[in-house]
Amino acid sequence: MKENKQITNIFLSGVGGQGAILASNILAEVFIGAGYDVKKAEVHGMAQRGGDVTTHFRYGERVYSPLIKQGSVDFLLAFELLEAIRYINWVKPDGKILINNQKIFPPAVNLGTAQYPDDIVGTFKSYFKDNVYVVDGGEIAKKVGNIQAANVVLVGAFSNFLPEISDEQFVKAIKSLLAPKLHDLNEKAFYEGKKAI
Numbered sequence: 032m033k034e035n036k037q038i039t040n041i042f043l044s045g046v047g048g049q050g051a052i053l054a055s056n057i058l059a060e061v062f063i064g065a066g067y068d069v070k071k072a073e074v075h076g077m078a079q080r081g082g083d084v085t086t087h088f089r090y091g092e093r094v095y096s097p098l099i100k101q102g103s104v105d106f107l108l109a110f111e112l113l114e115a116i117r118y119i120n121w122v123k124p125d126g127k128i129l130i131n132n133q134k135i136f137p138p139a140v141n142l143g144t145a146q147y148p149d150d151i152v153g154t155f156k157s158y159f160k161d162n163v164y165v166v167d168g169g170e171i172a173k174k175v176g177n178i179q180a181a182n183v184v185l186v187g188a189f190s191n192f193l194p195e196i197s198d199e200q201f202v203k204a205i206k207s208l209l210a211p212k213l214h215d216l217n218e219k220a221f222y223e224g225k226k227a228i
Contacts, residue, residue, distance in 0.1 A: 038091035040099045044118050045084050045110030046135045050182030053208065054108070055086040057186055060204035062090040065196055070097035083114060108189055110168070110182065111135050112151045119155065128155055129189055129228070131168040131181060164188065166227045172220055180220035187224025198225070 041058065045051035055071055062069045067090040074085045087099045104122045108129050109115030115130045122128060130152065139145035148154075155163045166188045168181035183205060190201050201221060206214050
């Protein structure tokens, strides 16, 4: 059986504790609610210790496998700068990249045995030109009341690439996955993220 060619590949990368998995769950709710077939696969690594967390996320009319081939990512949604550059080779030439402008130093950098790369955004722009978008997710989340909402800020920014999905569908998905006491904060985070790019 052949896969439908109209499959969109989204790769999410971040560090444990940033809420990348919740962001992928929000996207799953959104696309399932919009009538798409969705498949996703998560790799948690050493997530609880600030390790690499990734999600392969695919949606379309019919999707048979969650795994994305290297070089075929339509959208890279990166929650941290180093976790963005780690997956630069996964993005196709006309892919779009959304990066949270945050540095989380891995242990090797903290110990002085490795260096954090310079000008990660510049490296992306040299390959992907105008398809690179940077958001200060943490700063925006702080302004709306809680830095932990940075993941929802990123989802809000990402929603700009999906004109076929209404803001209301996103907000409904966010509220379905979060406790009622967090609804107002995260709705604000979503809309502030949407304005960020």
